[in-house]
Amino acid sequence: MEELRRLIRNVPDFPHKGIQFKDITTLVKDGKAFAKVIDLFDQRYRDKRVDIIVGVESRGFIFGGALAYKWGVGFVPVRKPGKLPAEKIREEYELEYGTDALEIHTDAIQPGQRVLIIDDLLATGGTLAATARLVERLGGTVVGIAFLIELAFLNGREKIKQYDCYSIVQYHAEEEK
């Protein structure tokens, strides 16, 4: 995983002063590295009989679309409010100041379908916990939550600890590059 970690660019003070932003574009533009990420997700969850991959807007779409294609299963986007055009449900989650929300189409998942949730990064866990609630409200079973990067010092795993979670690259201190 060290080679993958080296391809993640650290951008200081983005989007706010003091934040060490983890930029995945430098990894994803490397075809071998991008394929390696998808293959690791595949190895970890291929035996889980996944019916649907749910990707979180918008970097989760890149990885989720690739894995859905590899497995020949459907892909479902979870999006910010106002983006999905048809009947949908919403879950709010906490930000540092205020709240934000995510939405999913009500016909996106059939009761009993086995769902793998994919995103690029786990921070405080708010978006991924909200995504899992959306899936479960539609009757789906969350068989796992996978993300390339885990900001372990934010303890986001605590919010999704009832699920089978997997990350490829972990950062254990806020200032880690």
Added chain:
Amino acid sequence: MEELRRLIRNVPDFPHKGIQFKDITTLVKDGKAFAKVIDLFDQRYRDKRVDIIVGVESRGFIFGGALAYKWGVGFVPVRKPGKLPAEKIREEYELEYGTDALEIHTDAIQPGQRVLIIDDLLATGGTLAATARLVERLGGTVVGIAFLIELAFLNGREKIKQYDCYSIVQYHAEEEK
């Protein structure tokens, strides 16, 4: 292509009154249909020696990520202003009222790289023409522009006619479902 067309949901009056929105989520959640789209893009461009796939935020990420994985090449996102964290360039394009813009990281493409641009839909062609200009300003060669849906009555092809374009499902009248 009729089976793919049938899976695209028409949503009247979204996001504005009078617009017949083409919703691809009903197609993409069908694993076979999603794979079919990627395989058609593959067949059309596999001999073009593509080095990099550029996907346009955010539905272009779903298809672009899958095709990049299939080919083992890198994926580069083109995004709305303020989303990309590192050094970038910008191209504006016209909207019905006013302008919007797209950005790409300056290190996303190396001079001489062969680039396939992917999005879900061609409307007036503004975003795809701007994306092509971004790629060319970085020295990339646009070998093609591919999109699942073409709103042919908007004549968007006119803005990108110098490129090798490809769409899978076409709508020829504004009110077509």
